[in-house]
Amino acid sequence: MKKTKISIIEDNKVVRENVSKFVGFHEEFELCQVHGSVESFLHALNINPSIQSDILILDIGLPGLSGLEAIPLILEKLPHQDIIMLTTYEEEDVILKALCSGACSYISKKASLDEIVEALRIVANGGSYMSPSVAREIVNHLMGGRVSKASILSDRQKEILEKLVDGKSYATISTELFISVETVRSHVKKLYKVLQVNNKTEAITQYMKGYIK
Structure with a gap:
C-alpha cells in the first residue's frame, strides 16, 4: 500500500x-x-x-x-x-x-x-x-448579508448547505427537512452548479473569492 x-x-x-x-x-x-x-x-x-x-x-x-x-x-x-x-x-x-x-x-x-x-x-x-466550528463561521458569514449575491441560492439550498457543514448526512438532512434523500442530493447538485464548484469547501471558497471585494 x-x-x-x-x-x-x-x-x-x-x-x-x-x-x-x-x-x-x-x-x-x-x-x-x-x-x-x-x-x-x-x-x-x-x-x-x-x-x-x-x-x-x-x-x-x-x-x-x-x-x-x-x-x-x-x-x-x-x-x-x-x-x-x-x-x-x-x-x-x-x-x-x-x-x-x-x-x-x-x-x-x-x-x-x-x-x-x-x-x-x-x-x-x-x-x-473543515472543523464544524470553522465551517459554521463561514456559513454565518455567507448567510449574514455581507455577500449580496447570496440571493442566487434558494432558501432551501442555504438550509441544506448549513446542515452539510454541520457534518450531517444526506439521510439525516432528509429526515430533518421531511424530504427524500434524492431531493437532498438534487438540491446539493443544483447548489454546486449555481456556484460552479465540485464540493463543499469549493462552494464556500470560490463563492467568497468571486464576490467579496
Missing part, C-alpha cells in the same frame, strides 16, 4: 510532537518533514527538492513568516501540495484568507487527534475538510 506522505510546520513543540506521534501510529501515513517554522521548511526543500509530501499541516501563528504568508510561497514551489491549516485562529477573515490563498482544509486546534487523522484521510482521497 502506497503511504500518504505528511509534513508538519508547527512551532508549538507539544502540538508538533503529539500530532507527529499520532499520525505516525497509522500505517497509511508516512511522516516526511517536521519543522517549527516556514523558513526551516523552505530551507530543507531548497537543499533537497525531492523531499516532498502529499499533505502539509500548517499552523498560522508561526515565528517569522506566518502560515498565511507561507501558503503562496509554498504553492509556488509545490503547486500540487495539499495544505491543511491547523490553528487556533477561527476568525472568519483569517479562515477565508487561508482558503482563498490555496489551503484546501481548515482545522481548529480544539479538534481531537482522531479528527485530524480523519481530515488527512479525506484530503488524501481528494476531498476537503
